[in-house]
Amino acid sequence: MTAPPPNLVIVLSGLLVILIVASGVGYGLQRKLSPDGTNAVIENLNDRIRAWWVMVVLMGLALIGGKTGVTLLFAFCSFAALREFITLINTRRADHWALAAAFFIVLPVQYYLIWIDWYGLYSIFIPVYAFLLMPIIAALRGDTDRFLVRIAEVQWALMICVFCVSHVPALLSLDIADYQGRNVLLIAFLVIVVQASDVLQYVWGKLLGRTKIAPRLSPSKTVEGLIGGALSAMAVGAGLSWITPFTPLQAALLSFVIVVMGFFGGLVMSAIKRDRGVKDWGHLIAGHGGFIDRLDSVIFSAPIFFHLVRYGWSAT
Amino acid sequence: MSGPQAKPSFAGRMVQAVVIVFARFITATRGRWEGVAPIDEQRIYFANHVSHGDFVLIWTALPRRLRSRTRPVAGSDYWLKGSLRRFIGRDVFNAVLIDRNRDTRADDPIVQMSDALDAGESLIVFPEGTRNTTEAPLLAFKSGLYHLATARRSVALVPVWIDNLNRVMPKGEFVPIPLICTVTFGAALHLGETEAKQEFLTRAEAALLALSPKANTL
Structure with missing residues (x-):
């Protein structure tokens, strides 16, 4: 393990300061508005801040741990997300072996390929090989009831929870001129822009939100929230350009793409939740629902961000 | 083998901790x-019974200090067969082992369970008497719970609904599928x-079934 890049230390220290301020504000609000723990908004806010602490600490440790740490962390996120996804779909007894293969073969192989930097295989492993392998395993069991629905759901689960998520650690394999050894900062950039956009959309939506975008899907999403959140997340992205290989303008434009993909990712995942009749994907993180509830924006933006950076900046 | 059993051995407690970590990882x-x-x-x-993992899951859901004072009740015909099962049943789970065969048994199961209660312990029982492998959500209770x-x-008799575990490991499979399970205490x-007797058993069945998420969505 080599020493983490100095900029990473600065970024993590900055996040710690933000969290300490947030915890202080949360504590103050609780003392003032919810001394007996009855104000649901304040309690939820404090639950979220506590979960943020855990996320930032884990993320920080993984980034300091370098490639192995980041790969393991996101492999675990994929595992937890897949567990939530499969819980909600229509699996049958006959899918048992296909599901076991998804968890114990496809997921580890995908992350192993990421870890050894085999771009040619990890970028098609799930879309091609798993796509062909999984229905074969399911077909061998002979149960044809709702066959197409079942195999489509398992493929979707793998694409969302494993393939897309694995593009975050894949950022480490990019070979960018004059940026060697600092790729973990690309991950920090992506994650900070996505999460800032989520929080800022929420804040702008609460302050100015009037026009609902998809009232049936996600009543809290408003045009004003989206525009305010996108503009401020672009400002955050531009302000972080010093940790990236991008100019401030490029960083702002990439942030725009990340925000838009993240926004629509949230919308798509809400549609799936509505379809399955649940409010949250799981209960693992207090105040945040499940893993997928936290990851949905990253899931949709990570592969696009990866390919944009790869084609625009990487030598390989 | 009547009377309270010895406390689980050190090896038993180690295996117990590993089993609980594994159960959390999967479910x-x-x-x-x-x-x-x-x-x-x-x-x-008292809980529904769909899998051998049922009481592990209830245990995992219990806070640690309750867990050490809560013993599952299980069939000795299964758990005393072979030294591995014997170790798991006695040392790991500290089970109250009862003989389900009315004709050959030497000890009265109700007396064995009462002894454990008198020693201050809580019990986990599966009043259906056997694993439910049918499509029905719950089998009719045997009279043991009443006695x-x-x-x-x-x-206090507390109904506990275990949801989803039958999908994690259907009968006849040996690789568990990671899925989120819930344990609801009513x-x-x-x-x-x-x-x-019948009035009570019907009431207990209804109380347990009411905790099933499927019962709430209908």
């Missing part, structure tokens, strides 16, 4: 305490002064 189990609080009160937890309730009227029941 992300969390207890939902809807009818009672997770406090240190003597109880008889136990009659023998120790003051102990409001405590007591046997009424004049309540008849």
Whole structure:
């Protein structure tokens, strides 16, 4: 393990300061508005801040741990997300072996390929090989009831929870001129822009939100929230350009793409939740629902961000 | 083998911890305490039975200090067969092992369970008597729960619904599929002064079934 890049230390220290301020504000609000723990908004806010602490600490440790740490962390996120996804779909007894293969073969192989930097295989492993392998395993069991629905759901689960998520650690394999050894900062950039956009959309939506975008899907999403959140997340992205290989303008434009993909990712995942009749994907993180509830924006933006950076900046 | 059994051995406790970590990894189990609080009160937890993993899951959902005082009740015909099962049943789970065969048994199961209760321990029982491998959500209860309730009227009977575990490991499979399971604890029941056997068993079945998420969506 080599020493983490100095900029990473600065970024993590900055996040710690933000969290300490947030915890202080949360504590103050609780003392003032919810001394007996009855104000649901304040309690939820404090639950979220506590979960943020855990996320930032884990993320920080993984980034300091370098490639192995980041790969393991996101492999675990994929595992937890897949567990939530499969819980909600229509699996049958006959899918048992296909599901076991998804968890114990496809997921580890995908992350192993990421870890050894085999771009040619990890970028098609799930879309091609798993796509062909999984229905074969399911077909061998002979149960044809709702066959197409079942195999489509398992493929979707793998694409969302494993393939897309694995593009975050894949950022480490990019070979960018004059940026060697600092790729973990690309991950920090992506994650900070996505999460800032989520929080800022929420804040702008609460302050100015009037026009609902998809009232049936996600009543809290408003045009004003989206525009305010996108503009401020672009400002955050531009302000972080010093940790990236991008100019401030490029960083702002990439942030725009990340925000838009993240926004629509949230919308798509809400549609799936509505379809399955649940409010949250799981209960693992207090105040945040499940893993997928936290990851949905990253899931949709990570592969696009990866390919944009790869084609625009990487030598390989 | 009547009377309270010895405390689990050190090796048993180590295996116990490993089993619980593994159960969390696969099922992300969390207890939902809807009818009672997770406090240190003597109880008889009665649950639906779909898999050998059932009491592991209930245990995993219990806070640690309750877990060490809660013993599952299991069939000795299964758990005393072979030294591995014997180790797991006695040392790891500290089970109260009862003989389900009425004709050959030497000990009265109700007496064995009452002895454990008198020693201050809580119990986990599966009143269906056997694993439910049918499509029905719950099998009719055997009379054991009634006899136990009659023998120790003051102990609270808590219904516990285990959801999704049958999908994790269907009968006949040996690789578990990671899926989120829930363990829901309902409001405590007591046997009424004049309540008849069938009346009580029907009430207990209904109380358990009401905790099933499927019952709530219909």
